[in-house]
Amino acid sequence: MKALAYEKAHPLDAFALELVDVAEPRPRDADLLVGVRAVGINPGETAIRRTRSAEPGGRLILGWEFAGVVEAVGPDATGFAVGDRVMGTGDMARDGAWAERLSVDHRVVARIPDRLSFSDAASLPIGGLTAWEALFRDRDRHGDRDGDRDGDGDRDGLAAGIDRVLIVGGAGGVGTLATQLLKSRTSALVVSTASRPASREWCTRAGADAVVDHTGDVPGQLRDAGVDRVDLVLSTAGTSGNIGWIAEILRPFGHLAAVDLNGPLDLGPLVGKSVSLHTETVFSSFMAGGDVAGQGRILAELAADAVAGRIRPLTTTVLGGLSVDTMRTAHELAESGRTIGKTVIAM
């Protein structure tokens, strides 16, 4: 089959992915073999391209956000049938979806209804899972799906005492889905940050109650909007540079959930307020032995939300065909740091 692969880590201006013939994937017992129809492109994947090389003599196939059709079902892959339309992520230690077919653990796959196009479905898994896990910390992990019937203090998945949330980078994939999940599942006030007219408008359409500019005086803008402090900041971009004003706007014993931590972060500004720091890596369930099946349940809820209109898919750019040119364009967009919504390549 054809796949986009590379050998050595490289920068964008030396883009070296090539469309090559590779062996067909060999599914494991718990795998689905999926014919890929669309892939979402994420900043994290471009970061891997810049930093991770294959073993000597080997090659890497990235891409862990896809929609497609099930072509074969492993003996332990329960709940799926050949022909099912599906979306999912994958395991970044294995080959990804920038290929005609991929082999993927069924626990990180969900069926999608006919009404959801492949391109729209491919925009949801990574941003949706990341936002869900960063916001609704323990809901699925502890099996508490009862709207707090067991009285453990959660409310629609948000921890007790979280009523005002600021989302930094509201127009990106994670920020857009976080806004929609919060507005459709909780009663929290949501303020998003965006620095341009188009990204501001996108955040408002996603449901943000107010939008402030992260390149300006955020605490001042929040005060002008009648919000003195927030209970939770979900930071999806520029966390290390923004940490000063993030600490300023958080209430004492507030929460910072950060999804872009890949270098040093000065925690000093948070300490005086006894802030809880939540890190989030969407692949930690695989990498660290967490509840992988819980991610499949979240994906199924995202698909149901999309069909019911509770969340809108994020696809803003659809590039046609899996080729070096479309993938290079997608990487350029992802690395610009100015993406609104999600870039998708449709096969």
Ligand SMILES: NC(=O)c1ccc[n+]([C@@H]2O[C@H](COP(=O)([O-])OP(=O)(O)OC[C@H]3O[C@@H](n4cnc5c(N)ncnc54)[C@H](OP(=O)(O)O)[C@@H]3O)[C@@H](O)[C@H]2O)c1
């Ligand atoms: N932890 C995980 O598992 C996980 C999963 C998915 C993504 N991520 C990471 O999360 C980050 C966001 O990814 P994404 O796909 O949601 O969106 P993205 O495409 O990286 O986000 C772009 C948005 O960020 C805003 N932005 C850029 N620089 C900013 C800054 N310094 N301060 C505040 N906002 C800024 C931009 O808004 P304006 O154009 O309005 O300025 C733009 O709308 C990436 O670093 C990605 O690698 C992590």
